[in-house]
Amino acid sequence: MAEVRLSQIEKFYGAVKVIHGIDAVFEDGEFVALVGPSGCGKSTLLRMIAGLEEITVGDIYIGEKLVNDLAPKARDIAMVFQNYALYPHMTVADNMGFSLKLSGEPKQNRDRRVNEVAEILGLQDLLGRYPRQLSGGQRQRVAMGRAIVRDPQVFLFDEPLSNLDAKLRISMRGEIKQLHQRLKTTTIFVTHDQIEAMTMADRIVVMNDGRVEQVGTPIELFDRPKNLFVAEFIGSPSMNLLSGKIEKSASKNVFRTAGGESLPVMQSLSAGDEVVYGVRPEHLTLSRTGVEAEVIIVEPTGSETQVVFALGTEKIVGLFRERVTAQPGDLLKILPDPDQIHLFDRATGDRL
Amino acid sequence: MTDLAQSAVTRNRRNSRWTTGRIVETALSYLAFAVVATIVLFPLTWVLLGSFKNPSEIFAYPPTIWPRDFTWTNYADVIRRTDLPKYLLNTTIVTAFTLVFTLAIGTVAAYGFSRWRFPFKQTILVTLLVLQLIPSAVNIVPYYVMMSWLGLLNTHVGLILIYTATHIPFTIWIMKGFFDTLPESLDEAAIIDGCSRFRVFWNIILPLSLPGLSAAGFLTFLAAWSEFLVPLVIANSREVAVMSVGLYNFFGIDSNTAYHYAFAASVMSTAPIVIAYLFAQEYLVSGLTSGSEK
Numbered sequence: 001m002a003e004v005r006l007s008q009i010e011k012f013y014g015a016v017k018v019i020h021g022i023d024a025v026f027e028d029g030e031f032v033a034l035v036g037p038s039g040c041g042k043s044t045l046l047r048m049i050a051g052l053e054e055i056t057v058g059d060i061y062i063g064e065k066l067v068n069d070l071a072p073k074a075r076d077i078a079m080v081f082q083n084y085a086l087y088p089h090m091t092v093a094d095n096m097g098f099s100l101k102l103s104g105e106p107k108q109n110r111d112r113r114v115n116e117v118a119e120i121l122g123l124q125d126l127l128g129r130y131p132r133q134l135s136g137g138q139r140q141r142v143a144m145g146r147a148i149v150r151d152p153q154v155f156l157f158d159e160p161l162s163n164l165d166a167k168l169r170i171s172m173r174g175e176i177k178q179l180h181q182r183l184k185t186t187t188i189f190v191t192h193d194q195i196e197a198m199t200m201a202d203r204i205v206v207m208n209d210g211r212v213e214q215v216g217t218p219i220e221l222f223d224r225p226k227n228l229f230v231a232e233f234i235g236s237p238s239m240n241l242l243s244g245k246i247e248k249s250a251s252k253n254v255f256r257t258a259g260g261e262s263l264p265v266m267q268s269l270s271a272g273d274e275v276v277y278g279v280r281p282e283h284l285t286l287s288r289t290g291v292e293a294e295v296i297i298v299e300p301t302g303s304e305t306q307v308v309f310a311l312g313t314e315k316i317v318g319l320f321r322e323r324v325t326a327q328p329g330d331l332l333k334i335l336p337d338p339d340q341i342h343l344f345d346r347a348t349g350d351r352l
Numbered sequence: 353m354t355d356l357a358q359s360a361v362t363r364n365r366r367n368s369r370w371t372t373g374r375i376v377e378t379a380l381s382y383l384a385f386a387v388v389a390t391i392v393l394f395p396l397t398w399v400l401l402g403s404f405k406n407p408s409e410i411f412a413y414p415p416t417i418w419p420r421d422f423t424w425t426n427y428a429d430v431i432r433r434t435d436l437p438k439y440l441l442n443t444t445i446v447t448a449f450t451l452v453f454t455l456a457i458g459t460v461a462a463y464g465f466s467r468w469r470f471p472f473k474q475t476i477l478v479t480l481l482v483l484q485l486i487p488s489a490v491n492i493v494p495y496y497v498m499m500s501w502l503g504l505l506n507t508h509v510g511l512i513l514i515y516t517a518t519h520i521p522f523t524i525w526i527m528k529g530f531f532d533t534l535p536e537s538l539d540e541a542a543i544i545d546g547c548s549r550f551r552v553f554w555n556i557i558l559p560l561s562l563p564g565l566s567a568a569g570f571l572t573f574l575a576a577w578s579e580f581l582v583p584l585v586i587a588n589s590r591e592v593a594v595m596s597v598g599l600y601n602f603f604g605i606d607s608n609t610a611y612h613y614a615f616a617a618s619v620m621s622t623a624p625i626v627i628a629y630l631f632a633q634e635y636l637v638s639g640l641t642s643g644s645e646k
Contacts (some may be wrong), residue, residue, distance in 0.1 A: 099545035102551075
């Protein structure tokens with residue numbers, strides 16, 4: 001196990017800069033998720049850590065060792081790919097033991113290690129099968145087994161759950177997290193799915209356009225997003241973001257939307273400040289003291305109800321634990337929880 | 353009759369009209385297949401059956417299809433009295449070396465074209481394809497001059513060099529098409545597991561490329577085994593002549609041809625191709641069509 005340190009990492013493809021000076025430290029034994037939209041550079045960064053992409057500028061350390069010029073096999077890492085990348089002509093046992101075979105491990109030790117890992121992952125009965133004879137979930141487990149067998153210092157996961165159906169993805173999420181709790185190996189997990197990142201990671205690195213937007217625990221990112229990008233990216237459904245300005249009303253600050261509706265604000269800001277007002281759908285309540293909004297869509301899921309409202313000219317989504325029986329066209333009064341309001345500078349997008 | 357019954361009758365009539373049309377269509381298709389098959393198979397069958405006939409029976413009137421007196425004498429005589437075994441051996445040597453060199457060089461080059469990005473890659477690939485379009489008759493004089501200059505006229509090496517050089521381009525194209533279908537993450541997983549680039553190619557990519565290798569190997573084998581013009585000009589001495597040139601010698605001027613021997617020799621020269629096809633056919637179609645669909 002080892003810490004992974006990235007120092008001023010940059011990556012160019014020709015003249016195009018895709019990674020812009022990233023600094024990050026992933027602690028020993030930590031589970032870190034790199035999350036961001038497609039094309040934000042998270043997979044490129046992971047591949048640079050793995051040694052599959054050259055680093056144009058900067059240094060990567062695994063433990064105390066500078067690995068910039070080391071071949072992937074010398075970095076003591078293991079990687080699980082999005083499409084598993086199992087060798088189709090090898091059995092599960094051969095797939096899992098291939099790296100040990102290459103390193104000259106005696107067959108007896110190899111078999112013992114493969115069996116140990118197979119037991120951890122529940123693959124004992126599948127060792128003689130070929131990848132084509134396995135289900136998606138089993139293939140995923142074999143891919144993890146191939147990584148675990150090497151007992152590496154760092155696990156790298158490149159969107160390993162993307163090819164699974166929704167139900168299997170949830171169960172594999174739990175299995176990977178459980179496995180990390182058991183092995184305590186430093187893990188870097190790339191995903192574009194913020195729910196995956198939120199549920200699995202100790203810390204999340206939110207990336208956008210080759211830059212790190214924010215690093216923090218899932219709760220930190222959810223409760224105190226550093227800017228508009230993180231606010232919108234983290235959380236499902238996304239945070240409601242309304243443009244408007246701060247006004248003084250009866251000796252207290254209120255937020256006035258472009259359509260003229262006023263919403264409560266706790267922070268002390270100067271009147272006239274142009275801001276973006278953020279409130280998560282789950283922090284809206286139905287209240288007699290709220291502002292009037294027209295119901296557009298009601299989506300009951302059983303445990304909760306998602307309602308899309310028209311608030312003046314803007315759309316706003318509410319997520320309610322209670323059953324909402326309203327019909328499209330009805331008028332309901334909604335009230336944001338004043339303690340859960342996020343305000344952002346309209347010009348810079350930074351949190352105020 | 354109720355509306356329901358009426359509509360059922362109408363539907364049945366439609367179905368029966370559709371079925372008749374389908375039958376006629378199928379029958380015509382099979383008739384066309386039969387005609388084409390006859391055109392292709394008739395001369396081959398005539399040669400095969402003729403190789404088991406006595407010389408007098410080959411030109412007997414009325415002609416016979418099936419040999420009246422089935423005999424192996426033609427084959428025994430061809431093997432004992434002619435240079436055919438030597439031609440067969442020469443062809444086997446030339447074809448085997450061509451096959452090994454072409455596949456060895458072609459697959460490695462194809463792997464490079466498939467996995468690396470480098471300047472002028474597409475231009476080189478298209479050039480290889482264009483070169484392939486030049487018929488060997490056009491190249492025959494340069495081949496002769498080059499082999500003469502290298503002192504390789506009337507040698508197996510000369511033939512192997514020319515065959516290898518001419519067959520590498522399509523081997524590259526076939527194998528590149530195949531390698532392109534194998535995900536690069538396989539290479540990367542193997543590199544992380546500790547493979548060198550060559551070992552990735554040898555241990556992971558090549559075993560998965562059997563269909564492509566079979567297709568490229570069979571086409572190279574077919575071309576090298578049956579090439580006529582190049583060996584006729586470059587290597588036509590008795591000692592190094594290959595099957596196609598030797599077979600040509602069986603056909604004399606005017607009516608001076610021993611057809612019974614020519615037929616037996618033709619069968620013997622064709623048999624390896626048929627056997628090679630039987631071995632390769634399992635992978636051949638998938639190899640030739642790889643990359644044609646996602």
